[in-house]
Amino acid sequence: MSGEEDLHATRTVLFDGRYLTYGRKQGKITSLQLQQLQQRLPQLAPPAHWWAGRREGQGRLILEIGFGNGEFVAMLAQRYPQDRFIAVEVFFEGIQALVRRIDHHNLHNVAILSGHVYPLLAEQFPDHCIDWTLINFPDPWPRKRNHKRRLIQMDFLDLLAHKSHSGARLTLATDWEEYAEWMMQRLEAHPLWHNAVGSGQWACQPEQWLTTRFQGKGEAAGRSIHHLDFRRTDNSDIDVVETLHKE
DSSP states (O other): OOHHHHHTTTGGGTTTTTTOOOSOSSTTOOHHHHHHHHHHGGGGSOOGGGGGGGGGTOOOEEEEESOTTSHHHHHHHHHOTTSEEEEEESOHHHHHHHHHHHHHHTOSSEEEEESOHHHHHHHHSOTTOEEEEEEESOOOOOSGGGGGGOSOOHHHHHHHHHHEEEEEEEEEEESOHHHHHHHHHHHHHOTTEEETTOTTOOBOOOSSOOOOHHHHHHHHTTOOOEEEEEEEOOGGGHHHHHHHHTO
16 A cells, blocks of 8 residues: 555545544543533533624634643633634543633633534534634554544544635644654645645744643653644635545
8 A cells, every 4th residue: 555545544434433432531520520511511512603603703713622621722712702612522521621611710702512523523513614723632542553543634634624714724732753743744645734834844832822731741751742733725625625535
């Protein structure tokens, strides 16, 4: 199999079992806390008028995938109160932490979606609605046999491009060097994303950055942080995505 064929090998399994999540979804929260959280989540879903976009005078629609305990998205929501933030996470312990931050800071511009991002993007997000996607420290799945579980795959980049408008931003961070190179290779190869800082170049740490506890653990272990900053190309190329999904 050639390198190009290998990059596109996972396209056909987007809707064939890629929704599986691994690890303890409930975490350390009690069954009662989980029940209360599940009752609260519908109240924190994105309101219908958010999908109207900036045509109705609203700010940017910003998506964070895998928000951990929510400290980064909560910080951004306070800094940019005019923007709309949708935070996606599969682990209930982290969701509970973000709910507490929302309540503590009285945030009205943060919505939460619980579950795997693939079906959520495909089924709930209108086309060309996202202004900025943040993916910080996704699970690197370091063993080769588990690389298929990594979030950054060509089919995911297809779908995200379809849901992002022309010029939308995609920023990523990882402390796993091999995964950083994996991300760079796939993004550079994708026709609907281009590197905002130059082909093959790593980005600087964003100005609007918060050093999280997770990042601190990586740095304490001697791992360097790699940042990537990409932009969605013109939407006139959207037929490329549709063609790729048929391959």
